[in-house]
Amino acid sequence: xxxxxxxxxxxxxxxxxxxxxxxxxxxxxxxxxxxxxxxxxxxxxxxxxxxxxxxxxxxxxxxxxxxxxxxxxxxxxxxxxxxxxxxxxxxxxxxxxxxxxxxxxxxxxxxxxxxxxxxxxxxxxxxxxxxxxxxxxxxxxxxxxxxxxxxxxxxxxxxxxxxxxxxxxxxxxxxxxxxxxxxxxxxxxxxxxxxxxxxxxxxxxxxxxxxxxxxxxxxxxxxxxxxxxxxxxxxxxxxxxxxxxxxxxxxxxxxxxxxxxxxxxxxxxxxxxxxxxxxxxxx
Numbered sequence: 001x002x003x004x005x006x007x008x009x010x011x012x013x014x015x016x017x018x019x020x021x022x023x024x025x026x027x028x029x030x031x032x033x034x035x036x037x038x039x040x041x042x043x044x045x046x047x048x049x050x051x052x053x054x055x056x057x058x059x060x061x062x063x064x065x066x067x068x069x070x071x072x073x074x075x076x077x078x079x080x081x082x083x084x085x086x087x088x089x090x091x092x093x094x095x096x097x098x099x100x101x102x103x104x105x106x107x108x109x110x111x112x113x114x115x116x117x118x119x120x121x122x123x124x125x126x127x128x129x130x131x132x133x134x135x136x137x138x139x140x141x142x143x144x145x146x147x148x149x150x151x152x153x154x155x156x157x158x159x160x161x162x163x164x165x166x167x168x169x170x171x172x173x174x175x176x177x178x179x180x181x182x183x184x185x186x187x188x189x190x191x192x193x194x195x196x197x198x199x200x201x202x203x204x205x206x207x208x209x210x211x212x213x214x215x216x217x218x219x220x221x222x223x224x225x226x227x228x229x230x231x232x233x234x235x236x237x238x239x240x241x242x243x244x245x246x247x248x249x250x251x252x253x254x255x256x257x258x259x260x261x262x263x264x265x266x267x268x269x270x271x272x273x274x275x276x277x278x279x280x281x282x283x
Contacts, residue, residue: 004083005124010115013080018110020058024049024100024136028188032056035184036220037175045103051096051233052220054134054142058108059190070206071192080115082126084150086206089215090127091240094144096233100136109133113145123152153206163243166268169254171229175221177213177247185217213245218276222265225253226280230263234280245275 029043032053039050062073075081100106113129127149134142175181179197186196194201195212202208219239227233245251249269256264265278 010080018078022057022106048099071194082150090147090149093238095236104136107135126150163273166274171255173253174250211247235283236281239278
């Protein structure tokens with residue numbers, strides 16, 4: 001265990017609340033659809049908004065001068081001040097209770113649910129669980145348990161270590177992971193984490209072989225792959241990142257068979273290990 005991490009102090013953040021408000025604007029829906037290659041028709045007020053659009057709503061808007069060297073907002077405030085330099089979105093479990101509607105007012109209530117420290121192969125890992133409850137015009141719409149992981153810098157050799165090559169799914173699609181795609185997704189989520197757009201930082205400072213594909217971008221691609229396979233969007237969706245996906249090559253989206261309303265999905269780079277695994281469910 002890392003002696004520099006005061007877990008007792010960090011756990012005083014458990015129960016801390018944050019409330020944010022936003023509007024599902026037609027222009028945001030159009031930008032989301034254009035980025036993800038979805039509906040090309042202009043969004044109209046009152047129609048259902050695409051699922052996982054909530055990743056683009058109620059965002060933290062920190063002044064540029066408050067960003068740290070990695071592009072993330074400074075530590076503290078709502079999130080506990082974990083004294084580890086690298087922060088990543090590790091996983092989420094999401095349930096939908098209907099759809100957000102274009103033009104609706106949104107309120108997101110968030111609470112820090114847990115803080116845990118574990119020992120990994122590269123040192124201490126701190127996991128912070130956050131529960132998000134999204135209300136649309138007074139009705140429950142989306143609930144999510146999001147897990148952030150904080151860690152020490154990993155060396156380039158560890159990042160490049162290869163696990164078993166991902167297996168082939170029943171249905172496979174491929175999406176080119178281009179820098180403009182990553183840039184657009186960072187823009188609509190107001191994400192300034194430099195590993196997604198600053199090549200010299202990603203390779204020189206964090207030791208990745210290229211720009212890193214955003215976790216929620218991969219998750220959204222897998223979600224809509226599941227929707228195309230089954231004919232409609234899932235009612236719940238869970239995902240977990242396993243290894244980095246790097247821009248500049250196609251990302252394969254794999255889907256297994258539908259069994260008892262559930263479908264396993266995973267993503268992988270060419271001849272690479274599983275980057276993200278996910279499960280979609282339908283009621």
